[in-house]
Amino acid sequence: MEAITNEQYNFLQSRTQKLINAYSTVNDQSVLHALKQLIEEEVKELVSVMSLETQQLFLTITSVQDKITADQYLSKVKPYVRPFIDVSEDQLKKLFSKVKKFKGPALNQIPLREISYLSWEDQGTNKRYIVAPYENRIIGLQGSFSTKHQKNICSICNKYESVGLFSVESKGKVQGTYTIRGNYICSDYLTCNRNLTSLQKLHDFLLPLLS
Numbered sequence: 001m002e003a004i005t006n007e008q009y010n011f012l013q014s015r016t017q018k019l020i021n022a023y024s025t026v027n028d029q030s031v032l033h034a035l036k037q038l039i040e041e042e043v044k045e046l047v048s049v050m051s052l053e054t055q056q057l058f059l060t061i062t063s064v065q066d067k068i069t070a071d072q073y074l075s076k077v078k079p080y081v082r083p084f085i086d087v088s089e090d091q092l093k094k095l096f097s098k099v100k101k102f103k104g105p106a107l108n109q110i111p112l113r114e115i116s117y118l119s120w121e122d123q124g125t126n127k128r129y130i131v132a133p134y135e136n137r138i139i140g141l142q143g144s145f146s147t148k149h150q151k152n153i154c155s156i157c158n159k160y161e162s163v164g165l166f167s168v169e170s171k172g173k174v175q176g177t178y179t180i181r182g183n184y185i186c187s188d189y190l191t192c193n194r195n196l197t198s199l200q201k202l203h204d205f206l207l208p209l210l211s
């Protein structure tokens, strides 16, 4: 398919940044050459299913040396970013059918080409919702969310950001008991989405909490 996802675009952007940093700090041509080769391999793998012509376009990343050439490259690949899966309000309601007083997001205000997962907060109930694609379906998780304007490592993107505590209650091993599992995650899900360069960390975070 001739398209990339938000996190793949972020990955490409992170690689252009690596090249910019290398060109401004490394003088050794063989080191630069090795880095370019490594990045070329990574990008090849990413676009392996695309037509040769499109692959060539993506592989021009090896000519990035500074901010200007990086921006030129990124503006060429940006149109290939496909929007986040189309979800309707009914689908979300179904996904969270066990939640009392479910309140969905303003779907028309979401920048679909800038997200790998969807998240919103219901201020009335202090609930935070997370929806993500997983193996051809969508998965949803909800928990309580509290922010104290602190910075910490986010459990989803693993970057040091403004975070809040996302707590999920699950049934304990003994009947009638509950355990609460809390994780710091970015307060702003758009910032978090900009930090994501693969879906792996997102799934590593979500899947254990869903069981």
Ligand SMILES: [Zn+2]
Residues within 6 Å of the ligand: 154, 155, 156, 157, 158, 159, 161, 185, 186, 191, 192, 193, 195
């Ligand atoms: Zn994050």
